[in-house]
Amino acid sequence: VRTYKLDTVLLILKCTQESKGCSWYIRAAKIAGSDFFSVTRYRSKHTCSRAVQSSSNCRRRGNPRLVAAVLHEDYPGQFDTPVPKTIVDVVHRRAGVTVSYSTALRGKQLHVSDVRGTPEEGYRMLFSYLYMLEQENPGTKTNVQLDADNRFEYLFVALGASIEGFQ
Structure with missing residues (x-):
């Protein structure tokens, strides 16, 4: 092909x-x-001989994006995936292509990054998350401290149930 x-x-x-x-x-x-x-x-029908091999005689190789796609199917929404050596076998069995150990590792990292999101996306959602945390957990206190340049410095969270337990 x-x-x-x-x-x-x-x-x-x-x-x-x-x-x-x-x-x-x-x-x-x-x-x-x-x-x-x-x-x-x-x-779907090949009209050439099935025995004919490509003249380059090269093997099909996968890339990290393919590895991540296979992991998305087998481990949807999960950070915990197999070790790269096992991923090499899974990709070969599922997609019929070979990948190296390092490609499997990069694909695993890409899968986790896709599931987790970027740090920038997480930071954009932080204030909404803290608001909902206070709304759904009575007595919860949160505070985000920013520096003079409006950059994140630290975050404080005290759950209402924990505060109540100390009183």
């Missing part, structure tokens, strides 16, 4: 034996408003 066209909205893959008349083909278009592609055309 070789990539014939790849851009932000369209993906076309064709058989490497297309020049010899093989008609295998897949076309996918990006679904509006998402990161997913939808297959729009697919010719």
Whole structure:
């Protein structure tokens, strides 16, 4: 399989034996408003010999984004994933591609980053979280201290139940 066209909205893959008349083909278009592609055309039959190998004789390799996608499916919303050595086997079994230990590690880190979000996203949500914490836990006290440049310095949280327990 070789990539014939790849851009932000369209993906076309064709058989490497297309020049010899093989008609295998897949076309996918990006679904509006998402990161997913939808297959729009697919010719499933290879008309070339199945025994024909690509002239480059290279193995299919995965990248960290593929590893993260496999982990998203197997461990949705979880930080706790297998060790990279196990991830190498999982990706090979699930996606049929080989990845190195370091690629598996980078994919695992990408998965955790996707689940956790960036520090900037977390900071933007901090004040809403603290407000809801005070609303849902009577007696809870929170305080965010910022420095002279309006940068985060420290955070204080005392849960209402803990305050009540000390009185």
